[in-house]
Amino acid sequence: MFITGVVGVLTRRNAIIIFMCIELMLNSVNLTFVAFSSYLGNEAGQMFVFFVMAVAAAEAAVGLAIVIALFRNRQTVNINEVNVLKW
Amino acid sequence: MNQLLTDTLNIAPIAGTIVLSLIVIMINALKKKPFQAEYWVSVLGIAANIALAVWTFPVRGTAFEGMVLTGGFASLTSVIFLVSAGITIILSRDYIEKIGLAHGEFYHLILMATVGMMTFAAGTDLVVTFIGLELMSVSLYALAGFSRRVAKANEAALKYFLLGAFASGFFLYGIALIYGMTGSTNLLVIAQNIAAYKAEPLFLVGAGLLLVGFAFKVGAVPFHMWVPDVYEGSPTMVSAFMSTGAKASAFAALLLVFTATFDFDHASMNTVLAILAVASMLVGNIVAIAQSNVKRMLAYSSIAHAGYMLIGITAGGEVSMAGVLFYLISYVFTNLGAFGIISMIENAEQQGTDLENFRGLYYRRPLHAVLMGVFMFSLIGIPPLAGFFGKYYIFIAAIEKGYTWLTIVGVVTSMISVYYYLRVVVLMFFQTSEETTRPAVAIDGTVALLISAFGVLIVGLFPSIVLDWMGGLF
Incomplete structure (x- = not known):
């Protein structure tokens, strides 16, 4: 699931889909935490999952706001067309 | 209850800055007409918080049942971030008015990012490390896209956000694997049995993923692709804050997690760190030569400086920790000053930061040209200035640990960097231009620049003051 997310981020060209793939990565982290937590029989991992979910929500709010600001200016969310800055 | 109060007092700089940022956003929400209350409250509040950080310096230990470090290292790094935030805010007042973004939220976001850094x-x-990282990053995503009608800033924010969130994913997965291996997320608990975990593949993979997350945040090659774009596209003072505060906090956390806790003498991990350091120094310094935009040039230079600091992390041990912290202090003063001057040269459309705009600056704004010269010489590492001693201590520590070849790469790439830093100086002092408009400068901003230059000089002339202060840190 983590690998799927990473591959998605690297290959997809739509900012929203990339963002969804990042969320996929975070969810795989959550699953890992819960699995280890039940395997080790200690609750620290489950607590961590709550923090990850809260942070992911905050990140989604800021991230989608950025995407909307970009869309208003450029009418696109395709990252190949977002190329004002180049070296 | 009593314990709670003591713990809160022990992390006074963090708690104080949280309160301060809430006060600032409340003033912004409640006030009727435009007034610079937020600015003054932020500046005075930051000064008070610096005093709190100095006051908590002797309380070495941890608070909240081993969750946060207090005193010593935490106080010193808090002072670094607060100074960085303070100078950024003072230089920003005039700048955000000029580019038409004079909103109180700007100060709130800077303060929230500072809380995250601390x-x-x-x-x-x-x-706690993760929450701090995210608090800092989310505030900085918003700051990077603060001028939301400018396409360049949108793009910078989007790139920063996507790559930053991507890096957080790696960071978290690393934590998950380390948790799976050690059964705890507490660094103190992990440190107790670290010797047993070090050779375990699962732990090494976890530490490696954690390192990828850190490398993204400090902007080390090959995880540097976002740095030039984001620094160029964001409002200049935000870039200044990112390149100093955010970078410094990532390095401080890297020191805490990798050098102090994991304490790797594992050959493979040190090789990875050394490769990151060498690649950052080479790519940063060589690509910087080709840049015509000074902001972008400083972005590549900041990649190179991350490389120098990674030498210290590779070497490990207390001497290098002190060296890296010293480097961070000198780098914060120098880079804030350099970006501050760029923010004054820049015009209202956030353009005009090319090398051409610096031509003959001495004949238009002598004081600012001289200050820019001081910052450039400090970035090169010319002896009486702070930059020299930063490099000196890191290189000494590396040689002690037997990393002579890394030091040689560091010295050679510093030589390369002389070219592009001096080019700015030559343009400012020895060439004249037809341009006669004198860039508008604000008095408080100039004072902040003088403070930075003063910091560069003091840290450079009397490095023993800073080193004594760091003396009993570890």
């Missing part, structure tokens, strides 16, 4: 660098539990 938490990031003081967390002794990976949960």
Whole structure:
């Protein structure tokens, strides 16, 4: 699931889909935490999952706001067309 | 209850800055007409918080059941971030008015990012480290896209956000694997049995993923692709804050997690760190030569400086920790000053930061040209200035640990960097231009620049003051 997310981020060209793939990565982290937590029989991992979910929500709010600001200016969310800055 | 109060007092700089940022956003929400209350409250509040950080310096230990570090290291890094935030805010007042973004939220976001940085660098539990990292990053995503009608800034924010969130994913997965191996996320608990975990593949993979997350945040090659774009596209003072505060906090946390806790003498991990350092120094310094935009040039230079600091992390041990912290202090003063001057040269459309715009600056704004010269010489590492001693201590530590070849790469790439830093100086002093408009400068901003230059000089002339202060840190 983590690998799927990473591959998605690297290959997809739509900012929203990339963002969804990042969320996929975070969810795989959550699953890992819960699995280890039940395997080790200690609750620290489950607590961590709550923090990850809260942070992911905050990140989604800021991230989608950025995407909307970009869309208003450029009418696109395709990252190949977002190329004002180049070296 | 009593314990709670003591713990809160022990992390006074963090708690104080949280309160301060809430006060600032409340003033912004409640006030009727435009007034610079937020600015003054932020500046005075930051000064008070610096005093709190100095006051908590002797309380070495941890608070909240081993969750946060107090005193010593935490206080010193808090002072670094607060100074960085303070100078950024003072230089920003005039700048955000000029580019038409004079909103109080700007100060609130800077303060919130500062809280994140302090938490990031003081967390002794990976949960706290992670929360600090995200608080800092989310505030900086918003700041990067603060001028939301400018396409360049939108793009910078989007790139920063996507790559930053991507890096957080790696960071978290690393934490998950380390938790799976050690059964705890607390660095103090992990440190107790670290010798047993070090050879375990699962732990090494976890530490490697954690390192990828850190490398993204400090902007080390090959995880540097976002740095030039984001620094160029964001409002200049935000870039200044990112390149100083955010970078410093990532390095402080890297020191805490990798050097102090994991304490790798594992050959493979040190090789990875050395490769990151060499690649950053080479790519940063060589690509910087080709840049015509000074902001972008400083972005590549900041990649190179991350490389120098990674030498210290590779070498490990207390001497290098002190060396890296010293480097961070000198780098914060120098880079804030350099970006501050760029922010004054820049015009209202956020353009005009090319090398051409610096031509003959001495004949238009002598004081600012001289200050820019001081910052450039400090970035090169010319002896009486702070930059020299930063490099000196890191290189000494590396040689002691037997990393002579890394030091040689560091010295050679510093030589390369002389070219592009001096080019700015030559343009400012020895060439004249037809341009006669004198860039508008604000008095408080100039004072902040003088403070930075003063910091560069003091840290450079009397490095023993800073080193004594760091003396009993570890």
